Amino acid sequence: MGIFxxxxxxxxxxxxxxxxxxxxxxxxxxxxxxxxxxxxxKTFxxxxEDEEVEVKIAVAENPNTPTKVLKKLAExxxxxxxxxxxxxHNAPLKxxxxxxxxxxxxxxxxxxxxxAGNRNTPAETLxxxxxxxxxxxxxxxxxxxxxxxxxxxxxxxxxxxNFxxxxxAKNHNTPPEVxxxxxEDExxxxxxxxxxxxxxPLNVxxxxxxxxDENVREYAEKNLKVPVEYRKLVIDKDWKxxxxxxxxxxxxxxxxxxxxxxxxxxxxxxxxxxxxxPIDVxxxxxEDxxxxxxxxxxxxxxxxxxxxxxxxxxKIGVRMxxxxxxxxxxxxxxxxxxxxxxxxxxxxxxNLIQRKLHKE
Numbered sequence: 511m512g513i514f515x516x517x518x519x520x521x522x523x524x525x526x527x528x529x530x531x532x533x534x535x536x537x538x539x540x541x542x543x544x545x546x547x548x549x550x551x552k553t554f555x556x557x558x559e560d561e562e563v564e565v566k567i568a569v570a571e572n573p574n575t576p577t578k579v580l581k582k583l584a585e586x587x588x589x590x591x592x593x594x595x596x597x598x599h600n601a602p603l604k605x606x607x608x609x610x611x612x613x614x615x616x617x618x619x620x621x622x623x624x625x626a627g628n629r630n631t632p633a634e635t636l637x638x639x640x641x642x643x644x645x646x647x648x649x650x651x652x653x654x655x656x657x658x659x660x661x662x663x664x665x666x667x668x669x670x671x672n673f674x675x676x677x678x679a680k681n682h683n684t685p686p687e688v689x690x691x692x693x694e695d696e697x698x699x700x701x702x703x704x705x706x707x708x709x710x711p712l713n714v715x716x717x718x719x720x721x722x723d724e725n726v727r728e729y730a731e732k733n734l735k736v737p738v739e740y741r742k743l744v745i746d747k748d749w750k751x752x753x754x755x756x757x758x759x760x761x762x763x764x765x766x767x768x769x770x771x772x773x774x775x776x777x778x779x780x781x782x783x784x785x786x787x788p789i790d791v792x793x794x795x796x797e798d799x800x801x802x803x804x805x806x807x808x809x810x811x812x813x814x815x816x817x818x819x820x821x822x823x824x825k826i827g828v829r830m831x832x833x834x835x836x837x838x839x840x841x842x843x844x845x846x847x848x849x850x851x852x853x854x855x856x857x858x859x860x861n862l863i864q865r866k867l868h869k870e
Contacts, residue, residue: 528546570598627653676702682708755769766788779801787809807820
């Protein structure tokens with residue numbers, strides 16, 4: 511592959527060259543083009559019809575793949591290609607839901623498990639998958655942040671697999687009374703999960719701190735050390751209270767990690783903008799809704815690799831935030847100088863000027 515692979519991956523490669531490389535006889539070269547964030551829309555259309563599945567998967571994964579191309583891939587005969595479309599934020603929600611409903615009935619348990627763990631899977635589909643014969647599928651439902659309380663209560667009584675119950679015990683949507691029941695589970699993995707859940711009542715944690723299993727005791731003791739105000743913050747029913755806590759730079763990283771799973775987008779947006787949010791959490795939130803990605807793009811703690819990815823986002827607000835971020839690499843800022851939106855290019859120009867002034 512040699513020199514062709516280098517050009518196919520390089521974001522500085524001209525559009526015309528990428529168009530030519532997309533017709534290369536070596537499928538790996540075509541995949542590199544499909545992964546390139548600067549590949550032209552027309553080329554994505556051509557690669558979406560590639561005979562090699564790996565190339566089509568790369569097209570489906572690319573955050574800059576046009577919506578119309580994703581719509582086409584949503585009908586692809588390959589299951590993996592269709593599923594990958596559901597994880598692309600450029601894909602319309604209506605199409606994502608349609609794909610997930612179809613794949614929930616797939617004969618492959620791995621596919622059904624992936625659907626069960628997807629944040630966009632509708633409640634009625636999760637309810638169906640909660641009755642799946644495969645343990646991995648039920649575990650995924652139990653761990654999904656959007657699984658309803660009703661389904662969590664049902665899975666808390668799962669007798670086939672202890673890890674299903676453990677997943678319920680970890681889920682921040684599981685109500686206190688269910689956690690109290692699971693705290694008496696015969697399996698130590700389940701009790702350990704209960705001991706680590708911030709929603710677990712204090713009296714239950716105190717009992718778990720005396721558990722016969724060392725790991726359960728350790729988790730319970732660590733949980734008991736969390737200040738009451740932060741514990742209340744995570745379980746507060748008012749999203750505005752949770753959002754205020756998520757915005758507070760003094761909120762511990764562990765609490766922010768919990769709040770990053772919140773159902774309310776405003777709460778996750780506040781977490782995304784918090785300078786104390788762990789980088790791995792920011793990386794996950796970089797694939798969330800528009801306003802949340804904007805917050806991540808503006809966070810100075812966001813990794814440069816993530817900022818580079820966000821610098822080609824379809825949303826102007828996201829690119830604007832990247833252009834103004836002090837952590838954005840000069841390489842990315844130089845590219846944003848040529849952004850089609852004047853506000854973005856101007857923000858990048860000002861950022862570069864400020865850096866030169868600081869150096870002087």
